[in-house]
Amino acid sequence: MGRKGQIATSCRSTLQSARCPTRHELAVLPYPFCTYPLPAHVLLFDANRRLKHESIHSSIWQTATPPETFYRIDERWHVAGPELTFLQLANRLDLLELIAIGYEYCGTYAIHPLSGKVTYDLPPATSTKRIERFLTQWPKVRGTEKAKKALACISENSASPMETHLHMRFSLTGHRGGYNLPKSLLNYEVPLNDIARRIYKRGSCRCDIFFPQINLDVEYHGSDHKAQLASDSARNAALQSMGINTLVITKRQYDDYMAMSGIVRSIARMHRVYLYEGRTGYTK
Secondary structure (H helix, E strand, C coil), X not given: CCCCCCCEEECHXXXXXXXXXXXXXXXXXXXXXXXXXXXXXXXECCHHHCXXXXXXXXXXXXXXXXXXXXXXXXXXXXXXXXXXXXXXXXXXXXXHHHHHHHHHXXXXXXXXXXXXXXXXXXXXXXXXXXXXXHHCCCCCCCCHHHXXXXXXXXXXXXXXXXXXXXXXXXXXXXXXXXXXXXXXXXXXXXXXXXXXXXXXXXXXXXXXEEECCCCEXXXXXXXXXXXXXXXXXXXHHHHHHCCCEEEEEEHHHHHCHHHHHHHHHHHHHHHCCCCCCCCCCCCC
8 A cells, every 4th residue: 555555454552453444444544545446455463353345355463563564644544664565565576576666665766556657756665774674573474585585686775767677687696687797886976076076066976876896887868868968968077087987878778688788798897797698688
């Protein structure tokens, strides 16, 4: 039910005695939760309080939960937090989908689950450390091991779905469809020196994907990026003055397997890394 959770429950102070809500009670949930299609997925702590109804799918959770597991949305309702949602999605999604969800939860954008509309410049819903801390509390819960595998592949600070897909393509191992390039950082902030500030007129700039070992900034430019060309030129010149090269990847190149293969292999050569044929090439 939304970016920060999939499962609604009655208020935290009465979790142990919470009953299953009626369809009428679901209809008056606070916005935007009332707009989500039924059936609703409800979490209960007592199997005797379940109701059989086509509008409601109830699950029983008999393990003690810390208070931060749920987010309060009004005096009656809580919604599962991103960490619990991530764990439960491990039982519904394949590994690549779960990894992408983790990038989103630990990034600064959100994809609406119904419309697919993307909202940008949001604070991260959670972090890899918070998810890791949450998962260590449920070693025997179904989905925990898969969630841990996905978590090991997730990087923080992605600002868009395309940055997520590009970084996954760069970083995932060959058997998961990626190129397994050396470590890179998403939206890494580079403080500019005096010369660079005079060129770019700013104190710092962010790199979409930064490879620290070779001082390489990889920028993704979508089809709507033409208006920023003048600013990009000054930005790239400022980085160049500090010994940081910029490589631009367009949507057309991203969609072209051979073009992407050539770009990735050039990055690998800069790292003096050899890519094995036939074991690489994550595609969206």
